[in-house]
Amino acid sequence: MSSDMQSFHEKMSDARSILLHLQELYGEHSQTAQYEISRELFRAKMSEGGEVGEHVLKMISMIERLEALDFSMDYNLQVNLILQSLPDSFSQFIVNFNMNNIECTxxxxxxxxxxxxxxxxxxxKDVVALTISTPRPLKPKKKNMAKKQYALAPKAVGGVGKNKGKASTVRASESSKQGGKCFHGGEANHWKRDCP
Incomplete structure (x- = not known):
């Protein structure tokens, strides 16, 4: 510490006030360093095909640098950050690690x-060599089968079939009017739908 700083701090009453003053002067740099390191740590993503050893060592060193700056993280958060930064090819490892609750440093x-x-x-490499050395036999193509023709069902009484419409319903209503009584109006040979 410079002589000017020493003389300035000699005037302070206790060590706590000296420490607070020093943190105000030099603490912003550690805050900026914490931000930069944590940003790099949280955004870290290993590229597919990269070396996992180098990637994880880099992440561990960032975690240790944050701890040196009094930015401590929970162990589970540290492990989750490392596992989340791995590519999809490690998904089976991550599932096994979480399912078996593996505890390790x-x-x-x-x-x-x-x-x-x-x-x-x-x-x-084994899978690639296996697929290259033993190609799949080709399946023969199926020929188009002729469409089966089904016999049409005979037309039902009352005009059900191809000729659906008013003509068939008119005939059905005319035959049903004979000998019926309207429940609504009480008239003979009359139905409710024909009531005024």
């Missing part, structure tokens, strides 16, 4: 992710 998580990535690379 961040370095332990790093080791598990590196071994998972190496297994995925060897399995991917």
């Amino acid at each position: 961040l370095m332990g998580l790093l080791n598990k992710l590196v071994s998972t990535q190496s297994q995925m690379k060897t399995k991917g």
